[in-house]
Amino acid sequence: MSEGTLDGATAGLSRTTKVRAVQAAVLVSLVVSVEVGPRTGVVGRTTLIPLSVMVEELLGLLGSGQLTPHIVQTFAAVFGAFALAVVTGVPAGIVLWRVDTLKQVLDPYLLIYYAVPFFAFYPLLISILGLGIAPILAISWGFSVVIVVTNTASGLAQIPEAYTAAGRDMNLSRWQMLRYVYLPASVPYVFTGLKLGFVYALIGTIASEFILAESGLGWLISYNYNNFDVPGMYAAMLLVISLALAVNTVLARVESRLYQRAVA
Amino acid sequence: MSVRAAVVRRMDGIDSVRVGQFLVPVGVLVVWQALVGVTSGVAFAGPAATFSALVGGIEAGWLATGLRRTMTELVVAYVLAVVAGLWIGVALGSSDFWSDVFEPILIGTYSIPKVTLFPMFLFVFQLGMDSKIAFGWFHGVFPVAILTMSAMTTVSDEHLKVARSLRLSRWQTFREVIVPSILPGLVIGLRLGFNLTFLGIVLGEMFAAREGLGYTLVEFIAGGQIDRIMAIIVVLVAVAAVVNVGFFALESRLGARERTADIRM
Numbered sequence: 001m002s003e004g005t006l007d008g009a010t011a012g013l014s015r016t017t018k019v020r021a022v023q024a025a026v027l028v029s030l031v032v033s034v035e036v037g038p039r040t041g042v043v044g045r046t047t048l049i050p051l052s053v054m055v056e057e058l059l060g061l062l063g064s065g066q067l068t069p070h071i072v073q074t075f076a077a078v079f080g081a082f083a084l085a086v087v088t089g090v091p092a093g094i095v096l097w098r099v100d101t102l103k104q105v106l107d108p109y110l111l112i113y114y115a116v117p118f119f120a121f122y123p124l125l126i127s128i129l130g131l132g133i134a135p136i137l138a139i140s141w142g143f144s145v146v147i148v149v150t151n152t153a154s155g156l157a158q159i160p161e162a163y164t165a166a167g168r169d170m171n172l173s174r175w176q177m178l179r180y181v182y183l184p185a186s187v188p189y190v191f192t193g194l195k196l197g198f199v200y201a202l203i204g205t206i207a208s209e210f211i212l213a214e215s216g217l218g219w220l221i222s223y224n225y226n227n228f229d230v231p232g233m234y235a236a237m238l239l240v241i242s243l244a245l246a247v248n249t250v251l252a253r254v255e256s257r258l259y260q261r262a263v264a
Numbered sequence: 265m266s267v268r269a270a271v272v273r274r275m276d277g278i279d280s281v282r283v284g285q286f287l288v289p290v291g292v293l294v295v296w297q298a299l300v301g302v303t304s305g306v307a308f309a310g311p312a313a314t315f316s317a318l319v320g321g322i323e324a325g326w327l328a329t330g331l332r333r334t335m336t337e338l339v340v341a342y343v344l345a346v347v348a349g350l351w352i353g354v355a356l357g358s359s360d361f362w363s364d365v366f367e368p369i370l371i372g373t374y375s376i377p378k379v380t381l382f383p384m385f386l387f388v389f390q391l392g393m394d395s396k397i398a399f400g401w402f403h404g405v406f407p408v409a410i411l412t413m414s415a416m417t418t419v420s421d422e423h424l425k426v427a428r429s430l431r432l433s434r435w436q437t438f439r440e441v442i443v444p445s446i447l448p449g450l451v452i453g454l455r456l457g458f459n460l461t462f463l464g465i466v467l468g469e470m471f472a473a474r475e476g477l478g479y480t481l482v483e484f485i486a487g488g489q490i491d492r493i494m495a496i497i498v499v500l501v502a503v504a505a506v507v508n509v510g511f512f513a514l515e516s517r518l519g520a521r522e523r524t525a526d527i528r529m
Contacts, residue, residue, distance in 0.1 A: 119467055
């Protein structure tokens with residue numbers, strides 16, 4: 001029996017290493033093919049440029065400060081929309097969790113919310129608010145807020161009965177319950193909603209800038225595309241994708257740490 | 265609270281839920297109409313103006329033409345996304361090792377803003393329908409593949425052994441053993457895949473196209489034809505709602521409980 005578990009453990013370890021190794025190989029071959037493909041002419045230079053050229057172009061643009069206003073614009077929109085989504089979404093989620101009837105009424109509509117091709121509203125918002133940061137903030141907020149609301153509501157509903165019972169035994173007031181029991185216990189679940197909300201705000205901002213805007217990283221990609229500046233376009237693309245991957249990695253790390261703490 | 269009171273409350277709850285669900289669209293209409301009053305002077309279109317733009321668009325033909333174009337792209341892209349996603353999901357999901365390798369990679373790719381990659385699709389597939397179809401496919405294939413892959417864990421090894429001893433062909437095993445086992449998880453993937461394909465098509469049309477509802481949406485900004493923009497939005501929302509309600513019915517019949525609204529582009 002003990003031999004069996006030992007075998008299982010070492011087999012599991014080497015398997016994890018194997019999985020990691022193959023994952024690394026897949027990613028490396030992807031990166032290498034972006035470099036080698038255009039260099040050897042397998043992919044036309046008008047379609048794709050080598051990764052090293054993209055990096056060089058990106059570093060040059062960053063160094064010259066040409067990207068700074070676009071980075072500032074995009075960050076302002078993403079963080080602005082995300083802040084709005086948190087300020088409105090978390091309280092709305094609490095209300096939804098408290099008032100069960102309201103949650104039941106809205107459930108099917110909340111599910112269908114993300115089924116709608118959301119960016120169709122962007123032209124409407126531009127027509128009403130004019131071109132600028134306002135319609136981008138509005139669409140990114142709208143794209144982000146509902147995932148915050150639904151995750152806050154379902155996160156609060158997942159709190160173990162024992163916690164609330166203990167709080168009630170201590171005769172905590174409603175406010176104290178919320179402050180000392182519900183909110184701390186629901187942190188990891190609510191954080192999942194915030195993580196997705198931030199990613200959605202980022203996607204919403206980049207996508208709307210890409211469709212129609214006056215500045216921003218998404219706009220820069222489409223502007224460079226329309227002006228046949230292929231290196232500039234790929235540099236901006238690389239920046240946006242690296243930013244998105246970095247944000248995702250960091251938030252996923254924090255999230256798994258929060259869940260571990262909740263279990264411990 | 266007495267049991268009786270609890271029962272009464274529960275019954276009230278059910279009734280008020282039904283009534284409330286019915287009242288939501290009514291409420292939306294009322295707010296929409298109220299906005300017309302508030303925004304008087306600013307360019308805006310109320311329900312009545314939108315409805316007449318909708319009817320006018322159908323009569324004049326531009327709405328029907330755009331819808332036909334968008335739906336053609338959507339159907340082709342979706343079918344291709346389902347076929348490819350199912351194939352990838354089943355192939356990777358049949359092996360624990362390969363699903364462990366590719367799951368984080370697929371999910372990682374799923375969460376980058378795919379819209380930034382659209383110029384590459386334009387380089388390869390040009391400005392016509394093909395680039396929109398490829399872009400829609402690219403949006404839809406991930407959820408189908410990811411959810412198929414994770415549903416493959418519900419296929420029991422016993423059933424696969426029986427299939428092998430019955431000498432079922434690969435196709436027969438897929439049809440008779442795998443599909444029935446993964447169906448509850450699969451339908452969720454099919455729904456999310458549809459929603460994302462739809463989003464990808466409309467985004468693609470909005471950015472670079474000469475036809476289709478997405479293209480028309482952006483065209484009407486310059487003319488300030490808000491009633492027509494609203495009419496297109498109504499049509500798009502209706503398509504999404506009808507398809508999703510169909511999927512919800514299918515999901516509850518198949519007992520797919522886990523209902524996630526999470527989509528990522």
